[in-house]
Amino acid sequence: MPLTQLNFLPGLDTENTETGAEGRWTNCDKVRFRKGLPQKIGGWTKFTPDFYVGKAADIASWISLDGTRYQAIAGDRKVYVYQGGSNQDITPLRQSNTLTNVFTTASSSSNVVINHTAHGAILGDFITISNVSASVGGVTQANLQNEFEIVNVNNADAYTITTNGTASSTVTNTANCDIAYQINIGPLTQTFGYGWGAGTWNLSAWNQPRTSSNVVLDARQWSMNNWGEDLVITAKDGSTYYYDTSLGMSNNRATEIANVPTASTLNVISTETRHLILMGTETTIGTPSTQDKMFIRFSDQENFNSFNANATNSAGSQRIAGGSEIRCAIPSKGTILIWTDTTMHSMSFIGPPFIFGFRQLGNDCGSIGLNAAIVVDDIAYWMSDGQFFRYAGAVQEIPCPVLNHVFDDINKTQYAQVYAGQTSNFSEVIWYYCSSSSNFIDKYVIYNYLENSWYFGNLSRSTYLDNGVELNPIATEFFANNTSNTISTIFGLTPGRTIIYRHEDGVDNDGTAITSFIESGDGDIADGENFSFINKVIPDFKNQVGNATITLSARDYPNSSKTTGEVITVSNTTPFYNSRIRGRQSSIKIESDELGSNWRFGTLRINVRPDGKR
Numbered sequence: 001m002p003l004t005q006l007n008f009l010p011g012l013d014t015e016n017t018e019t020g021a022e023g024r025w026t027n028c029d030k031v032r033f034r035k036g037l038p039q040k041i042g043g044w045t046k047f048t049p050d051f052y053v054g055k056a057a058d059i060a061s062w063i064s065l066d067g068t069r070y071q072a073i074a075g076d077r078k079v080y081v082y083q084g085g086s087n088q089d090i091t092p093l094r095q096s097n098t099l100t101n102v103f104t105t106a107s108s109s110s111n112v113v114i115n116h117t118a119h120g121a122i123l124g125d126f127i128t129i130s131n132v133s134a135s136v137g138g139v140t141q142a143n144l145q146n147e148f149e150i151v152n153v154n155n156a157d158a159y160t161i162t163t164n165g166t167a168s169s170t171v172t173n174t175a176n177c178d179i180a181y182q183i184n185i186g187p188l189t190q191t192f193g194y195g196w197g198a199g200t201w202n203l204s205a206w207n208q209p210r211t212s213s214n215v216v217l218d219a220r221q222w223s224m225n226n227w228g229e230d231l232v233i234t235a236k237d238g239s240t241y242y243y244d245t246s247l248g249m250s251n252n253r254a255t256e257i258a259n260v261p262t263a264s265t266l267n268v269i270s271t272e273t274r275h276l277i278l279m280g281t282e283t284t285i286g287t288p289s290t291q292d293k294m295f296i297r298f299s300d301q302e303n304f305n306s307f308n309a310n311a312t313n314s315a316g317s318q319r320i321a322g323g324s325e326i327r328c329a330i331p332s333k334g335t336i337l338i339w340t341d342t343t344m345h346s347m348s349f350i351g352p353p354f355i356f357g358f359r360q361l362g363n364d365c366g367s368i369g370l371n372a373a374i375v376v377d378d379i380a381y382w383m384s385d386g387q388f389f390r391y392a393g394a395v396q397e398i399p400c401p402v403l404n405h406v407f408d409d410i411n412k413t414q415y416a417q418v419y420a421g422q423t424s425n426f427s428e429v430i431w432y433y434c435s436s437s438s439n440f441i442d443k444y445v446i447y448n449y450l451e452n453s454w455y456f457g458n459l460s461r462s463t464y465l466d467n468g469v470e471l472n473p474i475a476t477e478f479f480a481n482n483t484s485n486t487i488s489t490i491f492g493l494t495p496g497r498t499i500i501y502r503h504e505d506g507v508d509n510d511g512t513a514i515t516s517f518i519e520s521g522d523g524d525i526a527d528g529e530n531f532s533f534i535n536k537v538i539p540d541f542k543n544q545v546g547n548a549t550i551t552l553s554a555r556d557y558p559n560s561s562k563t564t565g566e567v568i569t570v571s572n573t574t575p576f577y578n579s580r581i582r583g584r585q586s587s588i589k590i591e592s593d594e595l596g597s598n599w600r601f602g603t604l605r606i607n608v609r610p611d612g613k614r
Helices: 403-407 412-417
Strands: 004-006 025-029 031-034 037-040 044-046 056-063 069-075 079-083 086-089 093-099 103-105 111-115 126-130 147-149 152-155 158-162 171-174 177-182 222-227 230-235 240-243 266-270 275-279 295-298 316-319 326-332 335-340 343-351 355-363 373-376 379-384 387-391 395-397 419-423 428-433 443-448 453-458 463-465 474-479 497-503 516-520 532-538 541-545 548-555 563-570 577-583 585-592 598-601 604-610
Touching (some): 031 453, 031 516, 056 463, 069 222, 069 230, 069 497, 147 158, 222 266, 326 379, 585 598
Antiparallel strands (some): 025 516, 031 037, 037 598, 056 069, 126 177, 335 343, 373 379, 387 395, 532 577
């Protein structure tokens, strides 16, 4: 018989059965489609060797007026800026105090109790102690004058740190110092209701259960946007801060903007009019208890210190309807797109007296999180609950042949962690999300908007940013149990580190091999009526480096067990391979797991010999 050519459509299809997906791919990992053909994705290397405390929840990159490139990552515990090999902790301070009669030690212990009435700290907060007046119980001034993570909150007036020294005696309420408190850390993950493991430790009496409720404990998230060469950052349900690049990298922290609302969901900057816009914010500025998740405030033009509207400025406010909370907002061409939990709106500059006009664009199309939407070439793409949408003048559901794969195995409790990114060089929109068995991001799904194809895989990236400022995309990975040294010395530091990677750099995982594969649905051998032998396989690869393996599998009927044929090792010089595979239907799997390997698959041809009907 003549050779049979196996052709496959680009993208994956998991909605159909294995037999129904004939001519389609059904499973893959670390593979993308380009011009209709599957290929291994690009590799990644460390953008910087440094480890950062906590889990990055947002990432930003920009260029200052003098051409300096900056990157910022903000997470559950810290906010950092990186510039040209130099790092700076820019986590805002919530207060600084000069205290007397501060320290209590216990003999032979490295733990020291800090006595500070109404300190406001929670477990895991960071403090910096300076100007200690004397050694305490044998613990030297040098060992006390450092940055510390709080290891225990004793009560509202005392907490414990771990020093690098050991006390030789027990003393109580001794010595004076200055203490700078960084803003309270936020939850690492999303939590619904109260109970064991939820909320702040040590705030209930022993043996008294927490009451159950429907309260949502939001994971710490941030929104970061540029005000010229500087950075405006808002902690979700917290205050808004300003980082001034002109003050240099050393000892330069983000500071709270004066007169700003102290509880907002996110910030957006109107690039056309230079208004700072806070969404899900306070109806009474400075009173967090008045936070309204559907309320919007915008500052005076060119003046983010003024949010109170009057006859001489352009500040104002608006409450939108439709939904229960604003979840996401992104500037687009001539407008700002706003998503609630159920609806989509636009916010456009219209001038005095109203300044901004609002219009509802769609219902039942809300975003599942702060970073679940992205705008690419003036088209918005986003993940909703159980669906994907786009907006290009009208809200449209995107047909998705892998919808069940994503939403049958997604952790809905961790919807808020979903992070959307773009890889423009390959026309891809990517969503990173938590699988149903994980509280941290471990999977991704990609929509190729140029080729209208979908594919997915496994990869842990808590944030992702396309190339632009940098020549390559950059992304962050969180290691929950990592205890590596970070950019600064912090005593009592608990596990949990983030690292930044440069993506589309080489073909390996920072020096180790990437395992990539793609697998097809079942296709009929010949017409599927008779049993057949496949006795020759002719591979077709492009840009192949190293070996790849081809596995042909067969089955007699759709519900029969699959029989795996020979595993064929293929190099760029392999002309064909003789095989013996028998069945009515067959599928193909291409895989590579060698260091430095790379491949792009073309068209497979096989030789088929009839073998009767039984």
